[in-house]
């Protein structure tokens with residue numbers, strides 16, 4: 195499904211953030227990537243859908259090498275990769291339904307997108323998914339009036355609307371309170387099973403990683419130093435992953451994502 | 464034990480510590496003022512005559528003469544029409560220019576072109592733009608409308624470009640991640656975020672255009688400005704005062720309405 | 730995928746706006762369209778001129794190139810005159826703007842009458858455009874720089890005084906209370922409680938207005954009130970388009986320089 199080979203990434207600042215990663219994700223199941231802040235988790239995930247440009251290596255998603263794709267072919271590849279963001283990244287001023295339908299933007303034409311005339315199948319799917327996550331009463335509510343948990347569920351639905359072959363989630367629960375965070379993780383887990391969808395989650399919380407993931411990948415300074423079942427993640431392994439780094443994150447990490455695409459000048463919250 | 468405490472004095476330290484710089488700047492300022500006044504061609508004789516003239520002009524102007532209201536209505540109507548049409552077209556054109564001039568979403572050559580358009584449109588006073596358009600397309604409202612379009616383009620374009628540069632980039636990334644191309648990203652991630660700003664700016668610009676439409680007429684570009692200019696030429700100061708009073712009233716009303724709508728928006 | 734396959738008797742429907750919203754929007758569009766239609770229909774526009782406008786404008790720019798530098802000296806002198814007018818007028822306007830700001834700010838004005846006088850000065854000077862002030866002063870003092878300086882100065886009063894009055898109204902009350910508690914009278918309150926707080930804003934506003942005034946003083950000459958506008962008008966009237974182009978470029982340079990200087994200075998004072 196996803197095969198990453200010798201992936202490296204060097205930002206404009208010169209530092210090697212990913213140091214030749216090789217990783218293969220088979221079929222369905224939830225894979226957690228853990229590691230302290232700055233280990234390169236976000237960079238890894240964002241290389242997969244090319245929000246960040248990999249420096250070298252190859253990333254094959256569903257048989258297509260996405261590195262080097264441009265224009266239409268890149269956009270088509272992105273359709274099959276859903277992404278859930280830490281900060282939800284909903285379009286605040288649009289309604290829940292418009293946000294959800296925006297997951298179909300890779301499929302519909304520009305005029306359809308502009309006038310919001312989506313195919314009936316998309317609308318059906320949107321309602322089904324919204325009902326599934328319990329948001330059927332918020333269809334025409336503006337996204338910025340929702341609570342954090344509700345917003346992230348919209349984020350999940352938007353990603354699923356893409357009909358993705360794989361789902362990426364970059365610390366999807368780091369902006370949520372512990373209880374909501376737990377709900378979103380179980381929702382993700384359930385949906386992964388229902389849709390037999392492989393899910394790749396960056397996660398800051400080791401307990402959640404153990405609880406929800408079938409497989410845990412430990413990242414440290416851009417290198418994979420652990421790869422195994424959640425139950426194998428003992429204290430010794432954790433020490434290796436977090437040793438001498440910023441922390442054993444149950445805390446919220448600082449995010450530097452997004453700056454790359456803007457020429458590295460501005461840091462996003 | 465018995466030594467008297469030393470006598471201390473205190474003065475506020477000067478704003479500029481270096482005395483040379485301090486007095487130098489002061490001297491420079493006065494030197495400049497002297498130079499400016501001395502080098503300008505004042506015609507003191509004529510200026511002295513001005514005071515009795517001022518008395519005569521205000522004597523003639525009061526009471527203001529509202530009898531030629533038909534002329535006034537025509538002029539003001541034309542000004543308002545010019546302002547409306549120019550705002551519509553100018554604001555519409557300012558959107559693509561603002562997108563071009565937003566550093567975050569445009570490639571550098573396009574960005575520079577967009578900035579250049581905005582700087583050109585903003586650097587020239589509307590009256591100067593108007594006199595050029597009058598020569599190019601003739602006297603009348605058309606020249607005025609073109610002028611106000613340029614004026615709107617510069618102002619709205621600049622502020623809108625800044626608004627685009629400040630949008631939340633995460634929303635753009637989210638839309639991009641779904642496989643959307645450039646224009647879909649604009650429509651879904653950028654425009655919704657700048658819409659409130661855009662509406663506010665358009666209403667503000669309508670108000671500004673109304674003000675400006677009253678002055679471009681002074682150089683023949685239509686509207687009430689021409690009527691006012693003629694009144695001054697013919698020494699009809701009472702009519703000029705009447706026009707001015709109505710003009711101020713309209714500006715105040717328009718400013719009030721525009722301010723209220725914009726406050727209601729946010 | 731299992732999720733989308735559930736059968737439903739009726740298809741889901743979704744529309745971007747509810748019926749009422751759509752009606753409301755339609756109404757707004759209708760009214761706007763009607764206003765625009767009215768404006769276009771009754772406006773005295775000679776349509777053939779509209780269609781030929783692009784060619785005419787292109788033609789004009791053609792006649793402007795290449796810019797003619799022969800009258801460079803004269804243009805330079807007029808440009809300097811324009812800057813002098815702007816600077817002197819800004820300086821002059823402060824003498825009226827400062828007291829006006831003082832009486833137009835609610836927390837410093839002596840009484841209700843002075844407040845209204847202050848506000849009247851703000852409105853009256855701000856609502857009359859520079860070029861209209863210039864018409865008036867040319868009528869009084871004759872053509873020349875005096876009319877120009879006064880026109881710019883008068884227009885500036887309302888702008889600067891308004892922003893200054895707002896700065897006074899927004900001061901922190903605590904230092905004022907401290908001065909009152911120490912037994913200070915009105916003058917001392919102003920000196921120690923208010924001036925230190927508003928001084929940076931006052932400087933910034935003055936510099937900003939100076940920058941605006943440079944742009945404004947380029948047009949004074951079109952009604953005979955001095956500055957570069959005079960020779961621009963002359964060049965245009967005699968169809969010396971290449972000279973006019975040089976003048977326009979000179980204006981562009983000076984205005985941009987003014988903006989650069991002004992924003993650099995304002996950064997320093999704040």
Ligand SMILES: Nc1ncnc2c1ncn2[C@@H]1O[C@H](COP(=O)(O)OP(=O)(O)O)[C@@H](O)[C@H]1O
Pocket residue numbers: 205206207211229230231232233234235236237238447448449450451452453454455458
């Ligand atoms: N856009 C960027 N430009 C430059 N450096 C970046 C950028 N994004 C991340 N980095 C750097 O790359 C390293 C890894 O960051 P990131 O992938 O966000 O780690 P994580 O998600 O594990 O916290 C950090 O040292 C960070 O400073």
Ligand SMILES: [Mg+2]
Pocket residue numbers: 235236237365447448449450
């Ligand atoms: Mg991260």
